Amino acid sequence: MLGAILVESEANELAPSVRLKDLAVVEGARSNQLTGIGLVVGLPGTGDRSGMAMRMIRNMAEQYGLSLGTREIRSRNVAAVTVTCNLPPFTREGQTVDVLVSTLGDAKSLDGGVLLQTPLKAANGNVYAVAQGPVTTGGFAAGGAATQVSKNITTTGRIPGGAIVERDVPMEYASDSKLSLLLRQPDFTTAQRLALSINNKFGQIAVPLDAARVEVAFPPAYAQYPASFVASLEQLEVRPDSVARVVVNERTGTVVMGGNVKISAVAVTHGNLTVAVAEAPQVVQPEPFAGGQTAVVPRTEVAVEEQQGRVISMPATATVTELVDALNSIGATPRDVITILQAINEAGALHGELVVM
Structure with missing residues (x-):
């Protein structure tokens, strides 16, 4: 096994200054997880053998007015999948985001498949995006009855820009002319330095509440322009501290x-x-016509x-x-x-x- 030793800067006073936007985030400006269950079709015989995918095909066909019996659905060209994505903050209706597609059943590969339209829901049950498109896996899997060759993981794939946002997620990051900054790595000293950096620039408007939160009031000049104020905050330089x-x-x-x-x-x-212990057994054979039997004598070498x-x-x-x-x-x-x-x-x-x- 290869090893490595990494040593950080020798002293805190030698630590570099970092932009505020790299140390903290604005409370309320957060991502949201979306999840859905769908079907990937067009697979070259690498799909599901489970009944779950077959039931999903039958349910989808019924939505289009088709009635299919169980015996009429015999296909290894489809796979039941989960579709997930993170909806970044401030994403608006009509924008696209990447999605991750993963098999639910025993499908061997999603390479070459196409995801059918799949609604993506948040934890509250509301649909915020719809995903569809060709799946890219970055690998391959091929083989027969005796052997199989694969490269990378083919049961998980991505669809770049595969989900269209259908509903905005409300984002409220400022209330009562105040906002809160949340440190990525909570630390009392860093929170104090962050507040001092803001106060040196805008006056006494920032107060560290704990190791993770700094409350900031809007200056009068920025009362009507919260986005511009946050942009100005993000460019401030702060020297972070860290625990030994x-x-x-x-x-x-x-x-x-x-x-x-x-x-x-x-x-x-x-x-x-x-x-070091090594086994070197020796085979001993009897003399010709002696009537003896061949035997293996164990020999152990210890170093x-x-x-x-x-x-x-x-x-x-x-x-x-x-x-x-x-x-x-x-x-x-x-x-x-x-x-x-x-x-x-x-x-x-x-x-x-x-x-x-």
Whole structure:
């Protein structure tokens, strides 16, 4: 497994300024999830064998005045699917959005299929969009009775611009000449800095309510132009703060450490013990005409290799960069770093949050 060690900036004062629009969103300006169930037709024999798709075909035919019996519907060219999409904020009637199409039954592939008109509903049961169009999967699946070849996932596909918005979603982001900004990563210090940046530009109009919310009043000059005011807010520069955190992924050997993580005085030693066990059975045959039987004699070879551990000493208030440099000096791999960090955290010398994924 390949591993990686990523180190963020060394100190908070070196952290770059970020646009407000990249740190926070306006409360009320949110996306909405839409879902529907439909039929994909025109598949080259890769559709459903389940009765669900057949019942959907019969129900659709009845809407057009056709009456079909169960025995009349024998097709592997259709598939029952779920159709989902996210309706972005401020999307208006007549605009189009992308949709995701996924199989419900045992269809093998949606490649080459066409989604029939499918209404998309929100959680309140109202229809806000209608989806239809050819499905693109970005892969293929082909085979016969003995083997099958596939590339990428063909049971899920997309229809770019496949849904037409039929109803506007009400968006109210300003009330009583105020709006609220919600931080993407809640933090009291960042919320305070965000409010200070707004106040330095427009006067005393912003108040941090908690780690995630900053309330902003409209200046008199923007009372009738809320959209222009939000656009001006989005361009303000803010220097964010973050919690001292170390994130490790044991499956991939990835370690991400913030530059504000401090290490107390600690000594670290780490050695590797490798044990290799190999089976090499030997076949023993009797002499000719001896009347014996051929036998297999088990032979096991065990090899043990222990690498000599080295000791490093970290001074108090050591930074994460100094820790990484010291660990690299003793030849520690990313997986070694993960084990060492967990041990340092257990010893109480790691001043920050250790997150193991």
